[in-house]
Amino acid sequence: MGAQSVISREVVVAAGAFAPGHLGELTRIVPFEMVDEALAQTGRVQARVRDLPSRVVVYLLLAGCLFPGLGWRQVWKRMTAGLDGLPVADPTGGALAQARKRVGAEPLRWLFDLLRGPAAGIRTTGAWWRGLMVCAIDGTTIAVPDSPANLTEYTKHRCNNGGSGYPALRLLVLVSCGTRTVLDAVFGPTADGETTYAPRLLRSLHKGMIVLLDRNFAAQTLVSTIAATGAHVLVRVKSGRHLPVLRRNRDGSYLSRLGTVAVRVIDCEITIATAAGHRTGLYRLVTTLTDHRTHPAAELIRLYHERWEIETAYLEIKSTILGGRVLRARTPAGLDQEIHALLVAYQVLRLAMADATGTRPEIDPDRASFTIALNTARDLVIQAAGVIAGTAIDLVGTIGRRVLADLMPNRRIRTRPRVVKRAISKYNAKGTVDRTSYKATISIDILTTPDP
Incomplete structure (x- = not known):
């Protein structure tokens, strides 16, 4: 018989019926005490401790988000896979469904309200600009099951082929661009538009922030209400929108008014050149930062590119x-x-990713791989590893070490054509699609708008 290797490891989890309740190493960010407080504050603590205590059910719901392709029984198997030798329950699918219904949404809502916000201590490029936290607001839609109950609240999108297969909900998020952490979020039926949901995010805006917005949010009422919170705005508007020239600045921008709000307007022409050719677009940006000396127009144009971080978060x-x-x-x-x-x-x-990159100030958080963090977190749930921290404080953890060991390269400017990747009908021919990502160079020219 050849040589053998034996691996033994220690697993430390909660005792008794609470043992399956964990999220691997991520339990350190959502510890038992936090979940217990969420349950106590929302009145969802179980009356008697049986096979599925409420704390365990909360961790089941969180673990289910790490394994979205599995049924709830299989999620349970992942949570208990590392607990060999411990007497753990083997609940039926029906029991898990009843437990999830018993806990409800309130404890998860409480946890989100507690955990939402920027990562502490991150002050890298992209996270802050001239003393302002860089944030963005945008919306997306997520498909939900086509059930009679869901259809009472959520509708299917209209499209050229007679309607989508699934109803959808609209999610609107306020994101910190530097770390892509969520500062706040709201959601509901798609019957209401993004500008209807946006005012519900104002509770999380305050002085010391700059919010990046696309053209859909350029309503003067919304800009006015955001400005009233003390936060600044940088929003793109239609190039033909009439904004009177009140005073010109040396950097090419000019002062104007958007409703009752004093704003500064920047007109620019951006050209993207690649080996396949070049294209030019006109952009009009409006900001509540009216001093061109402290907040130059050229820097604001480059800053607006950070808005795409929210698109990456949705991805x-x-x-x-x-x-x-x-x-x-x-x-x-x-x-x-x-x-x-x-x-x-x-x-x-x-x-967890921000904690890791925060130990290396020279590293842009953009270089941390979300896929590596997610897959490592999944592994640690299955292993029930790192559930309870040891006596030595480990700020990086296994997730952080794997992220730091395999950083993505510094972001390079690349571009590719925007195409419909999934056509409504498979018979709708799109012709030959160029899917090459080209290295690109960007040139920016600030334009002087003629006086009316």
Whole structure:
């Protein structure tokens, strides 16, 4: 017989019926005491401790977001896979469904309200600009199950082929651009537009922030209400929108008014050149930062590019975590619970990544791989590893070490044509699509708008 290797490891989890309740190493960010407080504050603590205590159910809901392609029984198997030798329950699918319904959405909503916010101590380029925290607001849609209960609140999108296969909800998020952590979020039926939901995010805006917005949010009422919070705005508006020239600045911008708000307007022409050719677009940006000496126009134009960080955050949630899948819950109450669990799971992953890159100030958080963090977190749930921290404080952890060991390269300017990747009909021919990502150079010219 050849030589053998034996690996033994120590697993430390909660005792008794609470043992399956964990999120691997991410439990350190959402510890037992935090979950217990969420349950106590929302009145969801179990009356008697049986096979599925409420704390365990909360961790089940969070773990379900890390394994969205599995049924709830299989999620349970992942949570208990590392607990060999411990007497753990083997609940039926029906028992797990009843437990999730018993806990409800309130504890997950409480956890999200506690955990949402910027990662502490991160002051890298992109996270802050001239003393202002750089944030962005935008919306997306997520498909939900086509059940009779969901259809009472969520509708299917209209399209050229007679309607989408699934109803959808609209999610609107306020993101810190530097770390892509979630500062706040709201969601609801798609019957209401993004500008209807946006005012519900104002509670999280304050002095010392700059909010980046696309053209859909350029309503003067919304800009006015954001400005009233003390936060500054940088929003793109239609190039033909009439904004009177009140005074010209040396950097090419000019002062104007958007409703009752004093703003500064920057007109520019941006050219993107690649080996395949070049294209030029006209941009008009409006900001409440009216002093051109302290906040130069050229820097604001470059800063606006950070708005795309929120698009990357949505990609991480919808593609990397969910894998393009439809959500599980078949009732509006279940969707409320699932969305808040998904936001908490995403946030704790982002906080773990920020803790790791925060130990290396020279590293831009953009270089941390979300996919590596997610897959490592999944592994640690299966292993039940790192659930309870040791006596020595480890700020980086296994997730952080794997992220730091395999950093992505510094971001380079690249571009590729925007195309419909999934046509409504498979018979709708799109011709030959160039899917090459080209290295690009960008040139910016600030334009002087003629006086009316």
